[in-house]
Amino acid sequence: MDCDWPLLGPLRWLHYVNKQVKVRTGKGDEHSGWLLSVDPVSASAVLLTFSETAASVRVVMGHAVKEVEVLREADEVTAERLRAALLPPSPPSLDPEELRRRRGGVRRWLQENRVPVEEQGEQLTVAGVLTITAPYTAEDCSSSNQIILDRIQRLIRTQN
Amino acid sequence: MATPVPVLRLPKGPDPNSRGFDPNSPRFIALCRTSISSSAASESDSEQLQKEQHARSVLREGFLRCLLSMTNKKVQFQMYENVKVEATFGASDIDVLNFQVSDLHTPIGVQKEALIRCQDVISFTFDI
Numbered sequence: 001m002d003c004d005w006p007l008l009g010p011l012r013w014l015h016y017v018n019k020q021v022k023v024r025t026g027k028g029d030e031h032s033g034w035l036l037s038v039d040p041v042s043a044s045a046v047l048l049t050f051s052e053t054a055a056s057v058r059v060v061m062g063h064a065v066k067e068v069e070v071l072r073e074a075d076e077v078t079a080e081r082l083r084a085a086l087l088p089p090s091p092p093s094l095d096p097e098e099l100r101r102r103r104g105g106v107r108r109w110l111q112e113n114r115v116p117v118e119e120q121g122e123q124l125t126v127a128g129v130l131t132i133t134a135p136y137t138a139e140d141c142s143s144s145n146q147i148i149l150d151r152i153q154r155l156i157r158t159q160n
Numbered sequence: 161m162a163t164p165v166p167v168l169r170l171p172k173g174p175d176p177n178s179r180g181f182d183p184n185s186p187r188f189i190a191l192c193r194t195s196i197s198s199s200a201a202s203e204s205d206s207e208q209l210q211k212e213q214h215a216r217s218v219l220r221e222g223f224l225r226c227l228l229s230m231t232n233k234k235v236q237f238q239m240y241e242n243v244k245v246e247a248t249f250g251a252s253d254i255d256v257l258n259f260q261v262s263d264l265h266t267p268i269g270v271q272k273e274a275l276i277r278c279q280d281v282i283s284f285t286f287d288i
Contacts, residue, residue, distance in 0.1 A: 010215035017219070025282050037222025042256035042278065046226045057226060058285040061278055085288070086225040 005065040006043035013038035016045075018074045018082055023047065023060050024067040031058055034074060034082055038062075048085055055085065099134050106136045109159045115152070126152055165269035227252055235261070235286045237276060247274065249286070 022032040023045055033047030036057070043062025048055055074082060094102070099122070107124055110117040118125045124132040130143035130152055138153040235249045247261035250273075257278050264271040 010212050010219055013219060014215045017222075029282075031283065037219050037226065039223035039256060040216045040219050041254075044223065044256065046223060054287055056285055056287045057229075058283055059226065060283040061281050063279065064282040086222060086229055 003066060005068060006062045008043075010038075010040050013040070013043075016068060016070065018079055020071040020074070021045075021047070022069045022071055023065055024069075025060060025064045026066055031060060032071065033058060034078065036082060036086060048082065050081070057085075094135055099136075102136045103134075106132065106156060106159070110152070110155065113155055115155070132156075163269050164272050165266075167271075167273070171275050229288055230286055233286050233288075235284050237284045238282045239280050240282060247276070252278075 016035050017037060019035055020032065021035045022030055024030050031047060033049040036046040036048050038045050039062070043065065045060045045062070045065060045068070047058045047060065049058070103119065103122075103124060107117050107119060110124075110126065116127050122134060124136065126132070126143075127148065129145050130141055130148050132152075133140050133142075136156075138156045141149055141152055141156070143149040143152075230249045231251070233249055234246060236244060236246050238244055245264060245266055247264040250260040250262055252259050259276045259278060259281075261274050261276055262272060264274040264276070
């Protein structure tokens with residue numbers, strides 16, 4: 001019995017991930033599916049079920065979990081599907097020439113807007129605090145400074 | 161069932177002084193019944209702590225991606241007392257205590273914007 005499901009901890013929860021489980025909430029309700037993740041803050045279990053055409057996700061809140069039973073492990077194909085389920089769709093890879101052209105274009109646009117930008121190999125660095133990786137869209141900017149991130153993202157979006 | 165119901169009273173906002181996973185913040189203590197802190201075993205063993213923290217961040221990232229994929233989608237909430245409602249998911253707060261939703265279909269009408277308490281929710285489901 002897992003009445004203390006919220007107390008198991010991240011290491012134990014990680015053991016259940018990528019397995020098909022049956023989660024019992026109170027009153028005899030059962031939900032089964034592939035466990036994608038367990039939120040360490042609320043102990044909520046994310047279950048994925050496949051139907052022929054689509055997939056649906058059910059999240060059972062941690063405080064409502066009464067018991068978790070492991071049904072089976074995922075095989076290679078399912079494990080791959082689980083890994084890819086929540087990731088955003090990966091962009092098509094561009095050839096180096098196209099990437100170089102885009103990098104130069106973004107760099108010139110930033111320089112026209114008086115932003116201090118440097119090319120460092122495959123990346124662009126802005127003011128030493130923000131990095132832009134291929135393919136140099138607004139979603140590829142990363143920085144620990146929220147304000148600069150917001151500004152640069154807006155700039156790149158208005159370029160196109 | 162398309163008549164919007166006016167909001168009678170806005171809920172109290174979050175405490176502006178606390179941020180993040182602070183288990184000592186008054187909001188967390190008041191609202192979170194079980195605080196899930198690091199296990200006792202890992203406190204003494206730093207390697208164990210590192211493994212636990214890595215597991216914690218992997219799990220949290222998976223959950224956050226799930227929340228991200230849920231935004232602006234229709235979500236069905238199963239709540240206590242056999243209550244089932246449907247709404248368009250907006251956002252969650254950091255402690256997963258409240259969900260902000262739009263177009264909440266309730267038996268008394270459609271709430272344009274609403275906050276759902278996570279303690280009242282048993283599970284929720286959506287299609288991806």
